Amino acid sequence: MAAHPIALVHADLYTPTRRILDGTVLIADGRIVAVGPTREVRLPRRAERIDAGGRPVTPGLIDLHLHGVEGCDVFGPELAEAARRLPRYGVTAFVPTTLTLPEEEILGRLAAMAREIEGRPAGARILGVHIEGPHLSPRRPGMANPAWFRPLTPEAVDRYVAAARGWIRMWTFAPEEGAAMAAIPALVARGILPVMGHSDATYAQAVEAIERGVRQVTHFFNAMRPFHHREPGLFAAALLDRRVVTQVIADGQHVHPAALRLLFRVKGAGGVALISDAAPTAGLPPGRYRWLGYEVEVADGRCQTPDGALAGSVALMNEGLRVLIEEVGLDPLTAVRSATLTPARSLGLRWLGRLQPGAPADLVLWDRWGRPAAVWIGGEPVR
Template identity: 40%
Template structure:
């Protein structure tokens, strides 16, 4: 199958070009400027960006990945795909080891079907003082043998582990994760600047939702934020929903880390794509009011932000409009940088000849007008 998309603003890592691209057998085979050499689908000057890569999402469309229910997980994945996330990692939350293992096994089936790109354990090895929307009674000290059992349950699809580096045995688990090919992400942590550096030296390469669930920047006690921002080995996740992080702090982080070390995430939970109401997040109960998710007032930590209702198209649009970054930078942070975190940047993440045709067509207001995954329209423009 071959299709040419013409009369488009094509966003590549090198810039924004008025032109066209051709897709054959699911991959991009040609990219050109100006008039297309063959008839194709004219996009009327609309913008084409690479499919979004969301490496941290807990669900959507009423479904919660921590539940491990294949049907609702598939519905959540479909919701995010319709909003442009052609690559999606399913994030779990703190739970008992057997619960995590069952959920990982169920989600591994969806990974093997191509609906998900992997599994992320956010907990249980996180700091009680920064646990946020995680059940504090289920938190555990890091344990290499237990972690290996969770990885085994995921059948090769575990992509990431969020861990607080100050906990006992945390550095050992970080080293083991790196050896297992699992990305170690530092977060939900009260670590000092120095201990954070130790975690990075042990092999951690990602900051889980920078700023959130960690101490703020201090000029005498810089804490984890300074360590994570300044280290070239680390990619920082950012939730750009207008709730989790002030635009000024987003600008600061993107200036410090650059688009090449910044990954937009949604941290979405079941309410993404839905209305206000009460939703589950693992063992916790979340109330969504005016689109903002918080732990229910009658639960431990009630009132804490509990994930988001964000989708990646909104995060992309806010990065251009509210943060002031270019289309190229927004595409890097929403697609190529997170693809690099997963080790998939040779296949996805940018509009580049030879890569899969995972594409999003954006209307003039940067809303999603079309979505293509591996050369097939999921949402026709």
């Protein structure tokens, strides 16, 4: 027998294109059936009613850039366990992200990721794989080891896609390195989203990459050429082109609140995708850890290498959403959209990231911003 419909009533709804005070979401058979003011939504007699008591209800958070959680590294066989743990942070879908290693190890780990994805693990939806490294600029390495860097080539695209059995969804690379520009059409032809990141691209190089098909920038502000008024770099190219979505980390460590306000003022919620860039140390106590051969330390809300380079984040998407609202001062509707609808649209996913009839019932009831009270994925409670 099908489960009874579930109605979240008296909620502060963020669809996220509009806010509905005292709203109701009705879900049945894994999908949203109705959304609107509580007084206007007619409920089936057998519906299970959950009184939200005026608390926020949003679509589930979608993380385009995540390396791990609670000691689980998504780059390999721990991916399934990470998917099971993410809903407790309000994340209902994500793109697991790789790390710079020697190529043979990368290819082996991609094969392991593909096996985990094809096993259809419980928990947050896995939307594909995000390649980040080794096709980066040695001028902007972040925590990665430049000894393993290689410019992106069409031949590398073929090798990686074969190892991942077609599950690659996004690819971060430095377009100015070697003949990487020539690889952009190969990514587009395979349905892979080209992403600029860890890049020292000039303005002209970034514009060329965008014209060839690049549509996102990885963790904007971080590990990229900074703005200069005589050479504005990829910074200005991304801000000025409405086709480009800028990923941004809002953990209170990577980017100053004023810079975040500036980014949202220029790009709007439709041009900014909140990401976590969470390391496997996210959710773990302070201490020293090893992350695929890299030594990192967690202290004072930061994950960093011994030389002080930030090594991902220790905050998940729920904390990033809270920071945007409570510390940056964004309207909650703007912040929620950047964490839900914008990432879904950037991947061409028509139904995810929104509360509307027909959409999958992926949603979060929040005790307060940053603290999920309950999470549903496909209409099933998972927290």
